[in-house]
Amino acid sequence: MIHKIDTDEKGILKGINCFALDMDGTVYLGEKWIDGARDFLKAVEDAGKKYVFLTNNSSKNPQAYVEKLERMGHTIGLNQIVTSGEATIDYLKKNFPEKRIYLLGNELLQEEFQEAGIRLDEKAPEVIVVGFDTCLTYAKLCRVCDLVREGLPYISTHPDFNCPTETGFIPDAGAIHAFIHASAFRYPDHVIGKPSGDIMDYLAQQAGVLKHETAMVGDRLYTDVAAGVNNGYTGILVLSGEAGMKDVEESDVVPDLIFSSVKEMIPFL
Incomplete structure (x- = not known):
């Protein structure tokens, strides 16, 4: 299949009223904006549309993201951040109420x-919940493996293997799952974050958006784009983070649109 980049021949973006944006690798890397990302956010607002940030990264809470963007010169409200941590809390309350x-x-x-x-x-x-623990210790890994071996329900906030940074990639929750599996022979029973329908349903509920009028924009095929195309959203891949065109050619996940970065979407809003 031939995939065209940086074009929207069918005018798909004209029908999008809300952009759900991944963060790491999509709008910034570390504390550095990806070129043109702030221009894109302004263009979305100028077009009378809205955006929310949807991140699988459960090492930070929404307030931490608001503060981070504020440090980077961009002000948003708490209602413009949705994390896998929040979606996991919602899932636990619905499926494991009052459980320890x-x-x-x-x-x-x-x-x-x-x-x-x-x-x-x-x-x-x-119940066991595994997130992106940036304070991971060997003692913690031993304890969680013991609990997993006991057969307790095992939930995870998200599946990402790596988290992109300004200097490369660091191991994420999926890498922790692999460690646990190597020792305790189980992967999570249920994963909440992208591409799961759980976080995408939570997003629609929290942001008050219609799925068919919302685009999921991100730099990963197996989480961001899959979350979009498999759950009734438009799935847009940007090539500013993890995935490249070689990945597109080899993947079963087919993006609705592909752009070099969010900046290239501006003319089509």
């Missing part, structure tokens, strides 16, 4: 769970 949770996650994620009323318990949990 062992959470493999850093302090920000733990605080977010507790503030939402989730009961965290390291000694006698009933």
Whole structure:
């Protein structure tokens, strides 16, 4: 299949009223804006449309993202951030109400769970939740593997193997899953983040958007684009992060549109 880049021959973007934007690799890398990303955000607003940031990264809570963007010179509201951590809390409340949770996650994620009323318990949990724990220790890995071997329900916030940064990639939640599987022989029973329908349903609910009028924009085929095309959204790939055209040719996931970066979408809004 021949994939055209940086064009929208069918005028798909004209019918999009909301852009759900991945963050790492899509609008920034680390603390550095991807070229033209802020121009794109302004162009979306100028076109009378809206955007929300949808991230699988559960190492930060929404407030941390608001503060990060503020440091980078861009002000948004908390309602413009949706994280896999939030979607996981929603899932737990619906499917495991009042259960005691062992959470493999850093302090920000733990605080977010507790503030939402989730009961965290390291000694006698009933459910395991694995996030992107940037404070991971060998002792924590030993404990979570013990619990996984016990057969407790095993949930994860998201599947990403790597998180892009300004200097390359760092191991993400999917790499932690691989470690646990190598020792305890189980992968998560359920994963909430992109490409799961759980986070995409949560997004529509929280942002108050219609799926067919919303585009999921990101730099990964197996999470961002798959989340879009498999859940009733338009799926747009940008080549500013993880995926390249070679990945597109080899993937079963077919983006609706492909752009070099979000900046190249501006003329088609």
